[in-house]
């Protein structure tokens with residue numbers, strides 16, 4: 296059934312281009328990541344202003360574990376700093392933090408800070424900020440299939456019970472609506488193993504600029520572009 300587009304309920308962002316932003320300035324890649332954290336703050340603020348319910352940010356992919364150890368360490372340190380510094384602000388802004396991905400793979404210290412921030416903000420209501428960390432869509436889908444097979448082999452379900460709703464209920468995003476709008480920065484036309492199941496009918500908006508240059512006005516622009524789209528969901 297076609298739907299008149301209004302404001303998206305859920306925006307997902309592939310925050311790409313931190314390294315190139317830094318390189319352009321003759322800075323180390325970690326400086327690009329540091330600058331990118333500021334864009335996160337701007338986007339949270341913009342989503343709050345627009346009354347958007349969910350913002351999912353691709354912060355670290357399963358494949359990003361293949362990067363040099365020093366870059367991974369810098370990214371984890373940055374995430375820890377973000378969690379330490381932003382928890383108060385999230386409380387003030389009524390933002391609830393959640394995480395999706397293979398969280399067990401994160402260093403213990405990072406995981407602990409993440410858990411603390413998630414628990415502290417659990418009752419906040421205005422905006423749910425979902426961080427995709429050590430996230431890979433194929434891993435997520437594989438895990439869902441594995442949990443269904445396990446239930447079947449232990450006699451809890453049959454092949455006929457497996458519907459798309461049941462499958463979706465086994466994904467990390469089981470309690471999060473599908474994104475309506477997906478944004479990627481740095482001009483790459485690919486989805487890089489991000490929310491493959493969930494973005495089936497999302498509208499895509501690609502920005503040429505690098506993530507550290509992305510701000511509130513860009514998010515507003517993406518939402519405006521979304522509102523001009525005609526979502527058809529396969530109908531007329």
Ligand code: IPE
Pocket residue numbers: 310311312313314315316354355356359370481506
């Ligand atoms: C995005 O920027 C941040 C992460 C993937 C962690 P990149 O680090 O991918 O920057 P580019 O794409 O190499 O410029």
Ligand code: IPE
Pocket residue numbers: 309310311312353354355356358359483485487
């Ligand atoms: C996607 O960016 C992952 C994140 C933004 C965290 P990448 O830079 O890792 O993706 P590719 O390598 O360009 O596909």
Ligand code: MG
Pocket residue numbers: 311312313
């Ligand atoms: Mg990249």
